[in-house]
Amino acid sequence: MTSLLESEGLSPLISVVDNGGGQDLERMLPPGTRVIRQDRNRGFSGGANSGILDWRERYPSSAYILIGSHDCHVRPDTLNLLLNAAAAHPEYGILAPSLVGREHRLPATRDIRDGVGPVPWVSGTCMLFRRECLDTVRGFDETYGSYCEDADICLRAADAGWLTGVVVRSHGFGLGQAHSEIGDVLGGANKVLLARRRGGMPQFVIAFFGLLEETARSALGVAWPFRPADARARSRLMLVRRSRALARVVKTYRRVRKPRLPGACPDGRCSGSRR
DSSP, rough: OOHHHTTTOOOOOOOEEEEOOOHHHHHHSSSTTTEEEOOSSSSSHHHHHHHHHHHHHOOTOOOEEEEOOOOOETTTTHHHHHHHHHHHHHTTTEEEEETTTTTTGOOGGOOBBBOOOOOSSSOTTEEEHHHHHHHHHHHHOTTSSSSHHHHHHHHHHHTTTEEEEEEEEEEEEEOOOOOOOHHHHHHHHHHHHOOOOOOHHHHHHHHHHHHHHHHHHHHHHHHHSOOOHHHHHHHHHHHHHEEEEEEEEHHGGGGGGGGOOOOOOOSSSOOOOOO
C-alpha cells in the first residue's frame, strides 16, 4: 500500500477489504484508508467484489478502479502510466503493469502500440478496470474463490468485445503466496474448472485427466523405494495437495456451470459491451 501512496502526481483513495481476518486494521494502515469488513473469507474474488460494490456506491462518477492483491507493489510512475494508457486506448477494458519476474506475460512485440499490447489475461496482482467494462462483466466470479478468477474475468471481458492489455513501461510486483498449500490446491482445481467453463466437456476432460496424471505421478514418487527420503517427502506433500484439488473439482463441478456474480448494475442495466 505504501507504494501506491507514493505514486507520482496522484493521491489515490485506498480501500482495504478485511476478508474476515478480524484484525484491527485501522491502527495498522495509513490514516484515511477505508476498511471494508466482511464476516467471512470469500477469497480474492469475493473481497474484490465487496470493494467494487463500495466503489460504485461512493464514487459513481469515477471512470476507473484499480484492484490489487494484498501484496501489490508498484513503482511511482505506474498508476500514471496505466491511466494515461487507458485514456489513449478506449478499446482496452482492463490494463495491468508488467509484473517483475513474470515477463512471459508481456504482449508480443509486434502487437505493442504506444507502449500497450494485448494479452489474453493479466494477473490479479494489479488490474485497472474501466467502469464501462466492469459494468459488462459485473465483477469476479466467486465460484473460484481465489486463483484463476483473474483469467476468468479477462476472458469474459473479451467475450463482450473489450481488450485486456499490459502497459509495458509500467511495473509492479507481488511478494508471492502466503500459503503455498492453498495455492496448489485452489490453483490446481480452478484451472480444471476454468477449462470446463470456457471449453465445455472436452476441455474439462483433458484438464481433469491432466490433474489426475500429476496426482498419479506424485503417488508413484512416494511409492518408488529407490528415491531419496527428501524427494519422497516432497512427492508425498504434492500427493496430498493434488488429491485435495481433485476433491475440490468433484465438489464444485456442478456449481461452475453458472457464474456466481454480484448483482446487477446500480441503474438496472449493464451497458458496457462493445459489441
